[in-house]
Amino acid sequence: MQGDMKKIWYTVFAFVCAAGVFLLSMLFQKMAYWGGGLTWYWLGVVAAYVTGGVGTVFILLTLKIAEPEKKTWLSVALVSLRAVAILAIGLGFLWTTFIVAAGMSGM
Numbered sequence: 620m621q622g623d624m625k626k627i628w629y630t631v632f633a634f635v636c637a638a639g640v641f642l643l644s645m646l647f648q649k650m651a652y653w654g655g656g657l658t659w660y661w662l663g664v665v666a667a668y669v670t671g672g673v674g675t676v677f678i679l680l681t682l683k684i685a686e687p688e689k690k691t692w693l694s695v696a697l698v699s700l701r702a703v704a705i706l707a708i709g710l711g712f713l714w715t716t717f718i719v720a721a722g723m724s725g726m
Contacts, residue, residue, distance in 0.1 A: 623693070629681045630697050633704040636674025640711030643667035648718060660722070667715045674708045 647663020681701055687694055 623687070626681050626684045626697055627693075629677045629684075630700050630704070633674045633677035633681065633708075634700055636670050636677060637704040637707035637711065639670040640667055640674065640708055640715070643670055644711055644715045644718060647715075648722075664715065664719055667711070671708050671712050671715075674704065678705060678708070 643663060644667050647660060647667060650659040650663040653659040678701060681697075
């Protein structure tokens, strides 16, 4: 039971971090116009990457906890939520990298 609760919380935290990556990637584009330089822009980029990194750590922690022998609706839901979090973090990393490359090339 203790492992199940850890897995639930780690998966929820990973999903929250995945959502945070997308929110931060949208926000840091606007942060480029907050000041005279690119300081706020780069702080937003770093925040997006750190949030994605923390989400990745939570996903890796869920993988270390042993799966139960019997499949229940909870275990299936956790695997599905983890898959969505992995996809969202991966796409968030790609989107953030694309915006940085486009911003540095002058688009």
